Amino acid sequence: MAKRKQRKAATEQKVENHDEATVAAEVGPENDGHTAHAAEEAAAAEEGVEREGGGEGGAEGEEGPDAAARGGEEGKEEEEREVSFDELGLDEQLKRALRKKGLDKATPIQREAIPLILEGKDVVAKAKTGSGKTFAYLLPMLHELLKLSAEGRIRKSAPNVFILVPTRELCQQVHNEASSLLEFCTSKLKVVQVNASMSDKDIKVALSAPPNILVTTPACVASCISKGIIRGSSIKESLSMMILDEADLLLSYRCEDDIKALVPHIPRSCQSILMSATSSADIEKLTKLLLHNPFILTLTEVGHAKDDLIPKNISCDAKDKMLYILALLKLELIQKKVLIFVNSIDSAFKLRLFLEKFGIRSSVLNAELPQNSRLHIIQAFNARLFDYLIATDDNKSKEERQANKVNKKDSRVSRKQLQQTLDAEFGVVRGIDFKNVFTVVNYDMPPDPAGYVHRVGRTGRANKTGASISLVSPKENGIFEDIENMLKDVENRDTSCISPFPLLTKNAVESLRYRAQDVARSVTTRDIKEARRQDIKNEILNSEKLKAHFDENPRDLDLLKHDKLLSNKEIPAHLRDVPEYLIDPTTKEASNVVKLSRAAMDIDKPRRRKRMGFKGGSGRSSDPLKTFSAEGKSRRRGRKERDGEQDRRKRKKVES
Numbered sequence: 001m002a003k004r005k006q007r008k009a010a011t012e013q014k015v016e017n018h019d020e021a022t023v024a025a026e027v028g029p030e031n032d033g034h035t036a037h038a039a040e041e042a043a044a045a046e047e048g049v050e051r052e053g054g055g056e057g058g059a060e061g062e063e064g065p066d067a068a069a070r071g072g073e074e075g076k077e078e079e080e081r082e083v084s085f086d087e088l089g090l091d092e093q094l095k096r097a098l099r100k101k102g103l104d105k106a107t108p109i110q111r112e113a114i115p116l117i118l119e120g121k122d123v124v125a126k127a128k129t130g131s132g133k134t135f136a137y138l139l140p141m142l143h144e145l146l147k148l149s150a151e152g153r154i155r156k157s158a159p160n161v162f163i164l165v166p167t168r169e170l171c172q173q174v175h176n177e178a179s180s181l182l183e184f185c186t187s188k189l190k191v192v193q194v195n196a197s198m199s200d201k202d203i204k205v206a207l208s209a210p211p212n213i214l215v216t217t218p219a220c221v222a223s224c225i226s227k228g229i230i231r232g233s234s235i236k237e238s239l240s241m242m243i244l245d246e247a248d249l250l251l252s253y254r255c256e257d258d259i260k261a262l263v264p265h266i267p268r269s270c271q272s273i274l275m276s277a278t279s280s281a282d283i284e285k286l287t288k289l290l291l292h293n294p295f296i297l298t299l300t301e302v303g304h305a306k307d308d309l310i311p312k313n314i315s316c317d318a319k320d321k322m323l324y325i326l327a328l329l330k331l332e333l334i335q336k337k338v339l340i341f342v343n344s345i346d347s348a349f350k351l352r353l354f355l356e357k358f359g360i361r362s363s364v365l366n367a368e369l370p371q372n373s374r375l376h377i378i379q380a381f382n383a384r385l386f387d388y389l390i391a392t393d394d395n396k397s398k399e400e401r402q403a404n405k406v407n408k409k410d411s412r413v414s415r416k417q418l419q420q421t422l423d424a425e426f427g428v429v430r431g432i433d434f435k436n437v438f439t440v441v442n443y444d445m446p447p448d449p450a451g452y453v454h455r456v457g458r459t460g461r462a463n464k465t466g467a468s469i470s471l472v473s474p475k476e477n478g479i480f481e482d483i484e485n486m487l488k489d490v491e492n493r494d495t496s497c498i499s500p501f502p503l504l505t506k507n508a509v510e511s512l513r514y515r516a517q518d519v520a521r522s523v524t525t526r527d528i529k530e531a532r533r534q535d536i537k538n539e540i541l542n543s544e545k546l547k548a549h550f551d552e553n554p555r556d557l558d559l560l561k562h563d564k565l566l567s568n569k570e571i572p573a574h575l576r577d578v579p580e581y582l583i584d585p586t587t588k589e590a591s592n593v594v595k596l597s598r599a600a601m602d603i604d605k606p607r608r609r610k611r612m613g614f615k616g617g618s619g620r621s622s623d624p625l626k627t628f629s630a631e632g633k634s635r636r637r638g639r640k641e642r643d644g645e646q647d648r649r650k651r652k653k654v655e656s
C-alpha cells in the first residue's frame with residue numbers, strides 16, 4: 001500500500017487552484033525531512049538520485065504521498081478554497097504580526113509550502129515572481145524558532161538559520177521582512193544581515209552574540225568561515241535550517257564555490273529550503289548539492305505572463321528607441337510608475353539625459369552607485385517620490401564584458417578598474433520587491449528569457465495588475481522569439497502571449513521624431529561620461545550623509561531626491577510641453593484613457609495628499625474620478641487664469 005502511494009506520489013500531480021495557477025507536487029517516498037536522512041542517504045547510495053527505496057523511510061514515506069495528495073486531485077476542493085493564515089497553524093505571535101501588516105489570506109505558494117516546511121521537509125518551491133515566496137519560508141521558519149525558544153531548546157553557538165540570497169540588496173530586503181514580523185513578537189529572536197560591503201570588524205560585531213537568523217550571501221558566509229568569524233563546528237552544532245532564496249540566480253552570481261565550501265559544515269539534521277522563480281539546470285545542481293529527497297512544489301505559472309500582467313511589444317529600429325520611449329512617456333500612454341530596463345550604464349544615462357531635456361525626470365539605478373544610494377533609490381521609488389526609474393540589471397554588464405576583453409590585454413589595470421567600478425554582488429532588480437510598479441519597459445531586450453521573467457516580475461506583484469512593454473529592434477528578434485516560445489511552453493498554446501502595443505500610433509511617433517532626433521544628437525558621449533561621474537559624486541556624498549540621517553530619521557525620505565536634474569540648463573518650453581497641434585486625436589484619446597484608468601485606480605492621490613499635509617476631505621475634492629481632468633496641467637492652469645481674468649473683468653463691470 002505504502003509502495004503504491006509512493007509511486008503515485010512520485011509522479012507529478014497537477015491541480016487547479018483558486019487562481020488558476022497549477023500546483024505540481026512531487027515527492028520522494030521517504031521524505032520526512034531530516035529524520036529520514038540516514039535511511040534516505042543509504043537508499044540514495046543504493047539507488048542513485050531516484051530515492052525510491054523503502055526501509056525506515058518507507059513507513060515515514062507515507063507522509064510524502066499524503067502531502068502530495070494535498071496538491072493532487074483529491075484535494076481539489078481544498079485547493080480552490082482560500083486559506084487564511086489562521087488555518088495554517090502558525091504561532092499566535094506571527095498571526096498577530098500578519099494581522100498588523102494587514103495580511104489575512106495566504107498566497108498559493110504560502111498555502112502549499114508552509115505546511116510542508118512545518119512538517120520538517122526539505123522543499124524546493126518554484127513559483128512566479130511576486131507570489132509571496134519570502135513569507136512562504138519566513139513564516140514557518142520563525143514558527144519553528146519561536147517554538148524552540150519557548151521550549152528553551154535554542155542552540156546558541158552559531159546562527160540557527162542561514163538565509164542565503166544572491167545580492168546584498170536582497171539581504172537587506174529579506175532582513176527587513178523578517179524584522180517586520182519579529183517586531184510584533186514578544187519572544188526575542190535576533191535577525192542580522194551581513195554582506196561583503198561590511199568590514200570584517202563590523203561583521204564580527206554583528207555576529208558576536210550569534211543571531212538566530214543570519215541573512216547573507218554565499219560569498220560572505222564562505223568568507224566568514226574561512227576567516228574563522230563563524231566556526232564550522234559551531235554551524236554543525238547550531239544550524240537547523242538553511243534557506244536559499246532566489247536560488248535560480250545564486251549560481252549565476254558565481255556562488256557555486258562558496259556554497260560548496262559551506263556544504264561540509266551543514267549538519268545532517270539541517271532542513272533545507274530552496275525558493276526560485278524559474279526552473280533551470282542550476283536549481284537541479286543546487287538541489288542535488290544541498291537537499292535530501294526534497295518535496296518539489298511547482299506552481300506552473302512560473303515566470304509566465306499571467307492574466308493580471310499584460311505583456312506587449314513594439315517593433316522599432318534600434319536607433320528609434322529613444323523616440324519611442326519619449327512618445328510613450330511624454331504622451332502619457334503608459335501607466336506610472338515605470339521601471340525601464342537598459343543593458344548598459346551608459347545607455348541608462350543617455351536615456352536619462354535625453355528624457356530630462358523634455359522635462360521627464362527619472363533616476364538611474366546601477367552597479368556603480370554606493371550600496372546606501374541604491375537602497376535609498378529603491379526606497380524613494382517605492383515611496384513614489386519619482387515615477388520613472390531606469391535600471392541596469394545585468395551584473396555581467398557590457399562594461400564588464402568589455403573589461404574582460406581588455407583583461408586579456410592588460411589584466412592588472414582592468415581588474416582593478418572593474419573592482420572599483422562594478423559591484424559583483426550587485427543585483428539591482430532581481431528579487432527586489434518594488435512597490436506599485438505598473439509598467440515595466442524593456443528598452444533593451446534582456447539577454448535571455450529568464451532575465452525577461454525577472455524583469456517583468458517587478459510588476460504585477462502580489463496579485464496586482466501590471467503591464468510590460470518590450471521595444472524590439474530587428475536585431476533582438478531572436479531573443480524575443482525565445483521569450484515568446486518560453487511563454488507558449490508554459491501556457492501550452494500556439495498563439496503568442498505578447499501582443500503589439502495598441503495605443504502608440506505611427507502618427508504619434510512621427511509627430512515627435514524631429515524633436516527627438518534633434519535632442520538625441522545633443523546628448524554627447526562627453527555629456528554621458530560627465531553625468532555618470534556627477535551622479536556617482538553626488539551619491540557618494542549623499543551616501544554618508546544619508547546613512548547618518550536615516551539612522552536617526554528612518555521615516556524621513558525628503559532627502560531622497562534621486563531624480564535631481566543632471567543638467568542645470570533650463571528646459572525650453574517647446575520640449576517641456578508637447579504642443580496640442582502635434583498630438584493627433586487618437587493619441588489624445590489613448591492618453592486620456594490611460595489617465596482616467598489611473599485616476600480610477602486611485603493609484604497615488606490619497607498618499608500624495610497626505611504627504612503634502614492635506615487633511616482628508618469628502619465629496620468632489622477627494623474623489624479622483626470626480627476631480628480628474630483629462631486636460632494637461634498647463635491647460636488647466638491656463639484656463640484657471642483665463643477664468644480668473646474674466647471674473648475680475650465681471651467684478652469691475654459691476655463695480656463701475
Ligand SMILES: Nc1ncnc2c1ncn2[C@@H]1O[C@H](COP(=O)(O)OP(=O)(O)OP(=O)(O)O)[C@@H](O)[C@H]1O
Binds near residue numbers: 103106130131133431
Ligand atoms: N499573503 C499575502 N497577501 C498579500 N500580499 C502579500 C502576501 N504575502 C506577500 N505579500 C506581498 O507580496 C509582495 C511580493 O512578495 P515577495 O517579494 O515575497 O515575492 P517573491 O515571490 O519572492 O517575488 P520574487 O520572485 O520577485 O522575489 C510583497 O510586497 C509582499 O509583502
